[in-house]
Amino acid sequence: MNAIRRTASEKLFDFINVFLVLFILLVILYPLLFVIFASVSDPRLMFEHPLLLWPKGFNLNSYAKVFENKDIWMSYKNTILYTFVGTTVNIIMTMIGAYPLSRRHFYGKGIFTFLFTFTMFFSGGLIPSYLVNKQLGIVNTMWVLVLPGAVSVFNLIIMRTYFQTRIPVELEESAYVDGANDFHLLYKVVLPLSTPIIAVMLLFYGVGHWNSYFEAMIYLSDRSLFTLQLILREILVQNQMDSMLSVSVDEQYAERMIVKEGLKYAVVVVSSLPLLIIYPMLSKFFEKGILVGAIKG
16 A cells, blocks of 8 residues: 655644644653752752753762652651552552442442542531541551542542443343352452552552652641651751761851752652652553543543
């Protein structure tokens, strides 16, 4: 077969598309590359000559200072624990809520869907939420970061729609004929066929727990329970890094400020590294999971 001859306007359109995609990619990647390059650059050279496209010298002392800090390790451990426990609770609760709402013969599912959706737009607010959590006795504990947000209605609707559109009705009817009940159908039929949407939910919930800091800032006062984001807030926003600097650089204020700049970038890289590793592993499920689940019929 002869190749289809493309017109000049089509070639120009393709060129413009490729140029725009590359430009947007550069705009998105540049802040990440800037932070990585700045974290391994010599703080003095970077302070004298602003960093643009490549590292200025090479220096890993900022990373050494970060890993010597006990608060970083403590908050890292706490954040990993909160993320693991919170994401596990989120996935279980979302599956339990989405499955009955996806059943064709579930009586009253429209009412329940409306009640769930209502909470997306109206809530009691911060003060009533704090009082409820305090009455439950979970303030200043790990569970205050896990239980109040156990279910995201947005993710619940996505998973419900995935169950409705991607699980064949004939397969469900066949399972019922073989004597399966709803629990068997969920755990032996529906969930094994829902790997893409589960992976997407894991990423959504996991990233949410990892990056969450407002709830921890409001509900946690015990420093031993602080999350990594709270420690980052102290370092990046409140500029509290004196405990991370040795006496040798504390002799002059200007020298101390230069070292602080390198520490800021190193802390950002260390805190973002787990997400940068996990995201590529789960990104292949996005097209099949989130695009299908986003059809909210």
